[in-house]
Amino acid sequence: MSLRTTIAATAAALSLALPVAASAAELKVAYVDLQKVMLEVDDGKAAKARLQKWLNDRQKEIDKEQTALRAEKETLDKQASAMTAEVKAQKEAELQRKVMLLAQKWEKSRAEAANKEQQEMKPIIDKIDTIISNIAERDDLGFVLERRDSGIVYARSSNDISNEVIRAYNSSKKTVAKDAPTKK
Template sequence: MRLSFISLVVTLATATSFGAEGFRLGLVDLQKALQTVDAGRNAKKSLEKEVTAKREGLEKRQSELQKEAEGFEKKSALLNEGAKTKKQQELQKKFMELQKEAAESQMELQKRERELTKPIIDELRGVIESIGKEKGLTLILERNEGAVLFSQGEEDLTEQVIEKFNSSSKRVGKKNN
């Protein structure tokens, strides 16, 4: 699918550049724009706080569980086989629950990141379209997607996108403060 998209872009670019003098290509580093605009930085700070809180909670539980396991190791010689087996199974279950919780937290944080960045990316796309129309560009490509192997005379719009986004009236990121 991606290869066919790249082929289509190259074909269109080639056909347009040979067929029309006015072909103009723009490039945007969408990741850089997302990380640089005020709303993106605010979303990142918010997410980092959530990550830190989750990590600290998991580390605390892991430390407590580790201490419990060490205590068991010291006392295990005094326990009969049935009690030893029961405690080992209990500890193993707790470790597995902690691993499951860590995986769920990771998925939850990824979902939260998408929730925070989607409205910003949507607004960035609107800004990109607006700049493209203002500049009379024929095509704008995302710089880091690997779709552009070579282009001559391209115009990097990333800084303009960042400036225009930060000065826009919508200000999606103000909700994330």
């Protein structure tokens, strides 16, 4: 490549890069810790409590069935010597079937829990997204990054809008409640 071509290419690259660099210098960026926001907004706390209660109820149910199966196995073990091989095999197969059903119930509960969590959190996440957009527009932010998933290694705490999002979310709920008509 000739010197003239190199200089022309460098000049072209600089002419394209300077406006981008100048606008990047004016670009405002903030970040938000969505996990913190989800755990600290009032609706998030309430949703987490409802989910935890639901999970605890399911776990108690599964624990109760598991205890009954253990007792059934102990009884089978104690009575095994008095049973014929055929009856013993039949009882063991029935116990194994019950264990498999309980394992399937546990897996189904896990899937239900994930689905229930998604249903509970979706409206909250949508509202948080709206609040973040409003803050970004108001403060003329070019980007709002999610702290954990964005790959941010370091950022000034002054660029963290998490607490502002939490306050705006909780205050918007109170405003809506104040404006709602009262029942008579």
